[in-house]
Amino acid sequence: MDRTRLAALRMERQHLGNPASEEEYLSLYRDLQPGVNVYWNGFGQPPTLSFRADFDDLAFNRARQLERGLVKGRFAGGNLGWIVPEDMALYAALYRKPLASPNERQFQLLELIERSGPLSIQQMKEETGMLVKAITPVLHRLQEAFLIYEDQYDGEWDRGWCPFEEMFPGLDLERLSRLEALKTVLPRFAYRFVWFSQRMAKAFYRLPDKDLKAALAQLEAEGTLVPWEDGWVLPQDRGALEAPGGQPPRSVYAIHRNDPLFKAAEPELKKWAEALTAGRPYDCQALQFLLVDGEFRGVVAGHFRNGPYDLNDVVLDLPDPESRREEILEAVRLVNFGQGPQRFMGEER
Numbered sequence: 041m042d043r044t045r046l047a048a049l050r051m052e053r054q055h056l057g058n059p060a061s062e063e064e065y066l067s068l069y070r071d072l073q074p075g076v077n078v079y080w081n082g083f084g085q086p087p088t089l090s091f092r093a094d095f096d097d098l099a100f101n102r103a104r105q106l107e108r109g110l111v112k113g114r115f116a117g118g119n120l121g122w123i124v125p126e127d128m129a130l131y132a133a134l135y136r137k138p139l140a141s142p143n144e145r146q147f148q149l150l151e152l153i154e155r156s157g158p159l160s161i162q163q164m165k166e167e168t169g170m171l172v173k174a175i176t177p178v179l180h181r182l183q184e185a186f187l188i189y190e191d192q193y194d195g196e197w198d199r200g201w202c203p204f205e206e207m208f209p210g211l212d213l214e215r216l217s218r219l220e221a222l223k224t225v226l227p228r229f230a231y232r233f234v235w236f237s238q239r240m241a242k243a244f245y246r247l248p249d250k251d252l253k254a255a256l257a258q259l260e261a262e263g264t265l266v267p268w269e270d271g272w273v274l275p276q277d278r279g280a281l282e283a284p285g286g287q288p289p290r291s292v293y294a295i296h297r298n299d300p301l302f303k304a305a306e307p308e309l310k311k312w313a314e315a316l317t318a319g320r321p322y323d324c325q326a327l328q329f330l331l332v333d334g335e336f337r338g339v340v341a342g343h344f345r346n347g348p349y350d351l352n353d354v355v356l357d358l359p360d361p362e363s364r365r366e367e368i369l370e371a372v373r374l375v376n377f378g379q380g381p382q383r384f385m386g387e388e389r
Contacts, residue, residue, distance in 0.1 A: 046235055050232075054300070074116060075101070086122075101122075108125065111123060226256065351379060354385065
């Protein structure tokens with residue numbers, strides 16, 4: 041595989057280096073759902089697609105939340121995310137975990153919300169006498185079953201919980217099977233990543249291999265996807281990948297750990313980062329991953345904190361990191377409120 045050509049096409053499709061207009065962004069966001077906020081960011085922040093818009097997409101998505109143009113749920117791996125409301129049935133088919141036999145607490149809270157919602161967690165505590173730490177996991181489980189909806193349309197803490205049916209009246213949660221839903225989202229994924237493996241799809245969607253394998257087999261049989269080098273591409277992209285030329289733009293991005301590019305390669309990138317920073321006598325959590333000319337080539341290592349992170353080092357596997365030093369440091373400062381790392385390749389700055 042010509043990884044340079046792949047990187048160039050992938051950056052183009054994800055609007056890295058060619059920031060998206062609002063119209064292009066709406067399509068990009070749909071294809072990379074569920075949207076999430078910046079990793080380890082403050083509560084209530086809207087989802088963003090860092091570096092990909094030619095406008096302030098945090099403000100744009102905040103306005104979409106206020107208008108319920110983005111709605112919240114528990115999707116991949118039970119994690120919170122934001123999708124467009126017209127795709128709720130699609131993502132319910134992928135992620136809904138039905139609750140056949142509610143336990144006593146689940147039944148109590150579900151009945152209360154159906155009778156008196158929307159209610160805040162504090163109001164539920166007052167009504168039931170349950171502690172917040174007991175209420176919260178029950179709500180999460182009811183949310184995963186798509187029985188209740190958390191109406192967080194702004195950044196406030198005191199959001200209301202209401203019956204799912206009240207927010208989405210008449211929505212048939214069983215209209216689509218998981219197989220049918222995967223056959224919709226995987227071609228979108230293929231378009232934005234150009235080439236992908238089953239391992240990448242599993243890391244991104246957090247779904248079982250057997251379901252992914254069945255959907256990929258059907259998409260291949262139907263000609264929607266074609267196999268290529270242990271993965272799949274859209275038919276029209278095979279020729280583009282085999283064509284000569286095509287260089288990604290010279291660029292450095294410090295990618296956070298909720299970014300779609302990171303999520304699709306998360307298991308491999310975590311192992312790679314651990315090996316890259318092994319043996320150093322200071323905290324080396326991978327805070328951000330450095331995308332250099334379209335390829336992950338380094339990490340910002342340190343320690344997460346509420347407030348400025350400890351930026352202990354920048355470690356790269358480039359053949360000549362010094363030649364890109366200033367570009368890399370500028371990319372790190374850009375996402376860390378102007379703060380630079382203490383070290384570069386282990387050397388004090």
